[in-house]
Amino acid sequence: MNKSHTYDHDSGRKITLSIFRYNPSNPASEPSFREYTLTETPGMTLYIALTKIYTSIDHDLSFDFVCRAGICGSCAMVVNGKPRLACKTLTSEFADARITLMPLPTFKHNKDLSVDTGNWMNAMSLKVESWIHSKEQTDISRIEKRVDPDTADEIFELDRCIECGICLASCSTRIMREDFIGAVGLNRVARFSIDPHDERTDEDFYELIGDDNGIFGCMSLMGCEDHCPKHLPLQSRIAYMRRKMVKV
Amino acid sequence: MQQEHIIELLTGKDSRKKKSRIPARLDLLQSVTGLILVLFILFHLLFESSILLGKDAMYALTKGFEMSFIFEGGEPLVISFLALMIFIVFILHAFIATRKFPASYRESIRYRTHAKLLKHEDTNLWFIQISTGFMMFFLGSVHLYTMMTQPEKIGPFASADRVYSDTAWPLYLLLLVSVVLHAGAGVYRLIVKWGVCDRTRSKTIIKAATAFYLLIGLVSLGAYIRIGYEHRNDYGQRYHTEVSR
Numbered sequence: 001m002n003k004s005h006t007y008d009h010d011s012g013r014k015i016t017l018s019i020f021r022y023n024p025s026n027p028a029s030e031p032s033f034r035e036y037t038l039t040e041t042p043g044m045t046l047y048i049a050l051t052k053i054y055t056s057i058d059h060d061l062s063f064d065f066v067c068r069a070g071i072c073g074s075c076a077m078v079v080n081g082k083p084r085l086a087c088k089t090l091t092s093e094f095a096d097a098r099i100t101l102m103p104l105p106t107f108k109h110n111k112d113l114s115v116d117t118g119n120w121m122n123a124m125s126l127k128v129e130s131w132i133h134s135k136e137q138t139d140i141s142r143i144e145k146r147v148d149p150d151t152a153d154e155i156f157e158l159d160r161c162i163e164c165g166i167c168l169a170s171c172s173t174r175i176m177r178e179d180f181i182g183a184v185g186l187n188r189v190a191r192f193s194i195d196p197h198d199e200r201t202d203e204d205f206y207e208l209i210g211d212d213n214g215i216f217g218c219m220s221l222m223g224c225e226d227h228c229p230k231h232l233p234l235q236s237r238i239a240y241m242r243r244k245m246v247k248v
Numbered sequence: 249m250q251q252e253h254i255i256e257l258l259t260g261k262d263s264r265k266k267k268s269r270i271p272a273r274l275d276l277l278q279s280v281t282g283l284i285l286v287l288f289i290l291f292h293l294l295f296e297s298s299i300l301l302g303k304d305a306m307y308a309l310t311k312g313f314e315m316s317f318i319f320e321g322g323e324p325l326v327i328s329f330l331a332l333m334i335f336i337v338f339i340l341h342a343f344i345a346t347r348k349f350p351a352s353y354r355e356s357i358r359y360r361t362h363a364k365l366l367k368h369e370d371t372n373l374w375f376i377q378i379s380t381g382f383m384m385f386f387l388g389s390v391h392l393y394t395m396m397t398q399p400e401k402i403g404p405f406a407s408a409d410r411v412y413s414d415t416a417w418p419l420y421l422l423l424l425v426s427v428v429l430h431a432g433a434g435v436y437r438l439i440v441k442w443g444v445c446d447r448t449r450s451k452t453i454i455k456a457a458t459a460f461y462l463l464i465g466l467v468s469l470g471a472y473i474r475i476g477y478e479h480r481n482d483y484g485q486r487y488h489t490e491v492s493r
Contacts, residue, residue, distance in 0.1 A: 081364075081365035081367055082367075170368070172371050176355040176359050210272060212271055216271040216274070216275045220370075220440040221368075221374055227368075239441060239442055239443025242275070242441065242443075246273075246276045248272065
């Protein structure tokens with residue numbers, strides 16, 4: 001079932017957004033795509049387009065956003081088949097002026113384009129024990145232990161992950177096998193494994209990811225790296241963890 | 249051993265209360281057996297295409313593999329032994345790699361739908377990898393079994409007779425395409441998986457190598473078909489360099 005709505009503001013290219021609409025908590029709701037036509041404005045992002053639809057055409061449309069600047073990772077959605085951040089995607093990229101939007105697969109679907117990535121990320125963090133493990137008592141009156149600048153850079157690089165869920169939504173392994181921890185989880189373990197503050201050994205990390213739901217489940221399909229909006233070096237970090245884990 | 253497995257069944261850990269190391273061993277073994285098979289096929293296709301240099305070149309190579317420099321006239325059992333070794337690695341690789349195949353209709357349809365939406369080269373490549381792998385369960389087994397049991401039937405005429413008069417060419421055509429694509433995708437996956445070389449550069453080189461091997465494979469298969477056709481009335485007659493001169 002397809003419904004059509006139009007928003008006309010000023011002169012500009014007409015773009016059509018076909019948006020997945022469904023509310024799983026409403027038994028009367030039927031999964032469908034609804035079309036919205038609006039006038040493109042200069043520098044329009046998908047986030048802006050969605051806001052226009054929400055404020056001017058359909059106040060029932062649900063989608064997630066917070067920062068609008070590619071930092072929070074909330075507005076990740078499937079754009080013409082590819083998982084992307086709505087706030088970083090310009091509507092002018094689409095020459096045929098037709099854009100299909102779907103919620104990220106593999107996460108709990110809230111409504112329309114909104115999914116629950118937060119609870120999954122929290123569970124993943126607990127699963128890989130995503131915190132510094134150290135027996136040392138922290139004395140905040142003393143200067144922290146020095147870290148080699150290159151190592152610190154490497155850690156900061158992996159810490160740039162915004163947990164948007166795009167790596168999981170781009171991963172066919174994860175699509176097939178729901179227990180697979182995905183690049184976000186493996187990247188997190190790689191981050192702590194290079195951190196000199198963390199006293200865990202490779203044997204300890206093996207207990208967290210040494211199975212087919214962890215590092216050995218990755219089939220190197222590379223959807224994660226090729227779609228990561230932060231361009232994290234996921235392939236090399238996953239390979240690094242794999243090399244470490246087979247030696248355990 | 250049985251008790252160890254029972255403990256793992258009940259607790260998810262071994263008797264040391266640790267995760268099993270088997271997944272790590274399997275992952276490594278899949279890569280190692282794959283690498284051995286790729287190296288084998290790289291040389292196999294080159295040797296097999298020696299027919300493009302002439303019947304004498306192919307005959308000399310065959311006799312070389314039969315160790316004619318040790319055994320008078322060559323010993324085909326050497327080929328049998330080599331085929332057996334490759335068959336063992338082949339079965340091992342297939343057995344380990346099967347665990348990655350989609351295990352149900354649900355997994356299969358989810359992968360296909362996702363891949364069609366995503367339009368991502370490496371994700372689509374996996375479909376080529378598993379479908380050519382599946383085909384080779386049968387095609388590769390037939391070929392390896394033939395080589396194990398009839399090693400004496402290798403040579404410019406014997407191979408051409410098999411290809412043309414014994415109608416093996418459809419099998420070899422499908423096997424050639426499957427093995428080259430599977431090996432190309434497999435090498436690329438190995439590089440990405442273990443992070444040994446630059447991904448983008450490796451992909452370009454592997455694509456070129458795959459095209460090269462497909463080309464020489466197809467041209468040499470064509471050469472065997474032509475020789476087999478010309479030799480059809482003398483089916484069974486063996487090639488000797490002295491005869492040709």
